[in-house]
Amino acid sequence: MKLAVLLAGSIITSSAIAYEQADIDTLMNTHQCTRCDLSNADLSKQNFTHADFSNTDLTNTNFSQSTLKGAWLAHTKLENANLEDAVLRRSILDYAQLHNVNLRQADLRKVQMIFTDFTNADLTGANLKGSNQRGAIFCNTTMPDGTINNTNC
Template sequence: MRQNIFLTLSIAVPLMFTSPVLAGNPAHIQRLLTTNECMRCDLSNEDLRYAHLIGADLRDANLSGSALIEANLEGADMTGANLEGSNLTGAMVTNASLNDSNLDNVNFTRAMIYDADVTGASMNNLDLTSAQIFDTGIGIGGQDPAFD
């Protein structure tokens, strides 16, 4: 009997102290995957790794905390999107619009970022380890002395 109580408590107690992971809206995920359009959608904390989102309309979407690992975002319009804390490791971000988006704390490790428009984007604490960046307004290094 004691073993049963101990076993029950060892399973139940940890569950009492966990909080549910807040994820985006399942209907929004379905809409994105079906139509390649999801303006103002809640896609936060979603697993979108390997997604083919070529030319996707993600304007003003909430993608914060999402896994976009090795996703293809070629030509995607993410103007005004919130990507804070997202993981874009190995993602293809070519000819994409990230105007006025929140890119704070985004992991761009090994990402290929070519000809992306980041005008007005917030870009604090980016991880650009081994990223390939061409013709995009993202720089690696310290503060430009011309702006002191």
């Protein structure tokens, strides 16, 4: 029984820290980490201007107060991520999954978000001016003015 409890504890611990430190180091040095697993990483208050995160797992990643201007976030998985007060101006979010994402007060001006899934996302106070939302999925999504949007739900 004790062995089972120890094994269960180690599995839970290992899944809570999913990212590889080598991926974080590569990202910090090159601003590129495509097809990486950066889930559960704390990347808050960082400058990732023009970084390439395409096809990366960013589940539960904390980007609060980070700068991601012109970043490539196409086909990323950002479920449960924190992007509160982040600057994503002119970024590419095409086909990204942003389920349950916190985008409160985020700067999303001129962001391309074609077929991006914002199911249960919170965009309260976010700036979406000039963004391309063609085909975006808003399902139980809190919009900048606090209203709930169910477009393409």
